[in-house]
Amino acid sequence: MGMISVALGRLSQAFLLLIVMSLIGFIGIHSVGNPVFNVVNIETATPEDIRQATIALGLDQPIWRQYLVFIDNVVSGNFGTSYIYHLPAFELVMSKLPATLELASVAMLIAAPLGTGLGLVAGRRSGTLFDRAVLKASVSALSIPSFWLAMMLILVGAILTGWFPSGGRGSTASFLGQEWSVFTGDGLWHLVLPALALAIPNIALIARLSRSGTIEVESLDYTRFCRAKGLSPQRILFRHTLPNISVPIVTIIGLQFGGMLAFAVVVESIFSWPGVGKLLIDSIQLLDRPVVMATLTFISVAFVTLNALVDLFYAVLDPRVRLSS
Amino acid sequence: MKLGSQFHPRLLSALLISILLGSAPSTSAQAQETGELRIATSYKLMTLDPHYANLNENTSLLSHIYERLVYQDENLELKPGLATSWRPLSDTQWEFKLRDNVHFHDGSDFTADDVVYTIERIRDFLKPPSGGFRSYVSGIKSASASDSLTVLIETNGPVPNLPLFFSSIFVMNRPSEGFETTEDLNAGHSPVGTGPYRFESWRSGESLRLVRNDDYWGGKPAWRDVMFRVIESPAARVAALSTGEIDVADAIPARDVASLKERGAKIASVGAARVNFVQFDVSREILPGVTGKSGEPIDNPFKNPLVRLALAMATDRGILVDKILAGYGTAAAQVFPNGLPGTSANLVPGTPNYDEAKSLLAKAGLPNGFNLVLAGPAGRYPGDAESLQAIAQSWARIGVNAQPSAAPFSVFNTKRAAGDYAVWYGGTSGEAVDVILHTLLASPNRERGTGALNFGNYQNDAFDAMLAKAESIEVGPERYQALAQATELVMADQPIIPLYHFHHIVGYGPRVGSYVMHPRGWTTAMQTLAAVE
DSSP states (O other): OHHHHHHHHHHHHHHHHHHHHHHHHHHHHHHHOOTHHHHTTTTTOOHHHHHHHHHHTTTTSOHHHHHHHHHHHHHTTOOOBOTTTOSBHHHHHHHHHHHHHHHHHHHHHHHHHHHHHHHHHHHHTTTSHHHHHHHHHHHHHHHSOHHHHHHHHHIIIIIISOOSOSSSOOOOEEETTEEESTTSHHHHHHHHHHHHHHHHHHHHHHHHHHHHHHHHHHTSHHHHHHHHHTOOHHHIIIIIIHHHHHHHHHHHHHHHHHHHHHHOHHHHHHTTOOOHHHHHHHHHHTTOHHHHHHHHHHHHHHHHHHHHHHHHHHHHHOHHHHHHO | OOGGGTOHHHHHHHHHHHHHHTTSOOOOOOOOOTTEEEEEESOOOOOSOTTSBOSHHHHHHHTTTOOBSEEEOTTSOEEESSEEEEEEEETTEEEEEEOSSOBOTTSOBOOHHHHHHHHHIIIIIOOTTSBSSHHHHTTEEEEEEEETTEEEEEESSOOTTHHHHHTTOBOOOOOSSSOOOHHHHHTTOOOOOSSSEEEEEEETTTEEEEEEOTTOTTOOOSOSEEEEEEOOOHHHHHHHHHTTSOSEEOSOOGGGHHHHHHTTOEEEEEEOSEEEEEEEOOSOSSOTTOBOTTSOBOOOGGGSHHHHHHHHHTOOHHHIIIIISTTOEEEOSSSSOTTSTTOOTTOOOOOOOHHHHHHHHHHTTOTTOOEEEEEEESSSSTTHHHHHHHHHHHHHTTTOEEEEEEEOHHHHHHHHHTTOOSEEEEEEEOSSHHHHIIIIISOOBTTTTBOTTOTTOOOOHHHHHHHHHHHHSOTTHHHHHHHHHHHHHHHTTOSEEEEEEEEEEEEEOTTEEEEOOOTTOOOOGGGEEEOOO
């Protein structure tokens, strides 16, 4: 019973969030400018062309009515047709999703274990040279702007050494009806630099988090008891410390993963990686409203889902959460 | 619109790369299977429908698959395409003779009926917002196939530009029934044309793959496969060309040219068949942002030709071309670069004369100058936002305080349409000089369709009459002469200040022997010849 009401509460919150988000997004993109000027070629179109296109897109209607039409469409599972590409907006977003999903996943697969591991070891040996090195490196990795990092990776990894391609997605293989780079050697090769560009700041973030958690936990009584009991340092670190610091780490992984799905714009742009973040920015600039709204909706749903997953994961990781609910 | 303007990362990154490239050791291009041409393009193909949007983005890429009846060559002269010849039978009748033995990619013959279908599809079937093409066929009353290789076109009135219009229309083949919809084409019903390359695959915003059409009437194309990769960031295009990942990169920023040359890339460039200009609102009484020196409202100063002339005289085009465009631009005094058909050799951009300009202002009753807001788009054209700054500095020397105001292109357009601007930077292109004069400078007239870009509401009856007369003359030297004279007349009145014709710049690598630039700014595999080993 308790679980159901919690779940219902969460769902209604999520629903409210989606409504608010759609309103803000709709009004926001509406106030930027008139998309008609991107849809018809302003250099050749006659005023009559512009008028007809305005009517055809429903832009002659007051904004509240446009919003109702939008909501009506969404309820019937349709985000409309992209003004620019003349493809169904939601399909367009979904077609860009595999690229972003694999980029974010690979980046997180690099960042999560590496960051946690570095943080654990640094925290365990706090004050040593290794610890200070990790701390310094993480500070600089976090303060480097992502575009600069991406450019440096291109410069070193592609232009100076010629090891990796400077951008693009390479060859892809079909799986579940979508194209994926991770299943081809060439595709993986293309993934390395952009994934690193996304992973490096996250390694730093996760390392710092797990380092401070480790230091805190290592000074607690139960760790000392473990030590007194004669458990090996490795066992203490991985069986006792790691689970106890994992809640904030899982939270940050979830949040950062969502962020990468939605807003890896800079990295995607510099590596011309055709993902969702790039689509969102392109669509905002072209005022392609259906695509912007479809992308925003997807992003909100993704964040809500990720947060729910993270909450679920707490219960798995931390017995206290299970007990309290 | 390019991302580059909003995102400093890109600007900086371009700089970084270009600085560091110079000292980098050159990496040899990875050995690629010969026969594949890899092009990095800034042009993002929007749709596979050749009649959906009349933009270089689409026409460049789709011209591999589809062809036109008439082709515009590098001098913008009309050359036979799918039509071998054309002639007017009377004032309202045209006959187009079609090329024999041409096949579509699905094997069917190309016939006059396909041309009729194409016209009908644009005129009767396509609904807004698709467009930009309808105006080409709006003068056509009927089109019919008098035999399988002859198209007879009847027009509502004289349309001497009809062959020019057909240089913009891609011919599709008639399906067994109905009309092919844009959705059908985009959903991957293979687009079928007569062009030198066949469609293989397309991913919107990512790539377009083409394979050679061995059956092509114009002979076997040079490359076995063509792969277009959409790379919007100029820095990324430059990087990809530097590392040999691609063979051709279009829209190279002028600042990267030197470092690319050092790395062994070759550069091709040509003055664009287009013009960027400053346009005045000459119709309203009171203009937003225009005030006297102490901020008091003043009457529209741009109504006075002397003021426009003074501002034109105080505009330093040399700085725009040399500094902002790094030499990859031509100072403008008319709508097309000098030498193209319909341009006047008498119109040459002058050097700024600030004293003279000042005395003109004094004569116009504004000896102390005035304040204005100079609006413009950012990131739409090479050098756009920077030009606003440079022009404002030039104008300050004659006492005109211009406050530059740059906005993203869509915002700029919305505000301009709403009448928020008094004077602004703009740009336009067209198939021919008369097309630009017709939309940019002719008096706005809904019936005649003139003045669509004449947002300043400039009206000059003498010019309108001259242009109308020139437009009634058949394409040829006489028409060009009349257009040049009309341009001279209207430019003397300074309804706009022509600034520059920027250059299209393309870089290419060692696998490419030569690249022929087109002033319309197209990027195609047909312009690319393989290097001879």
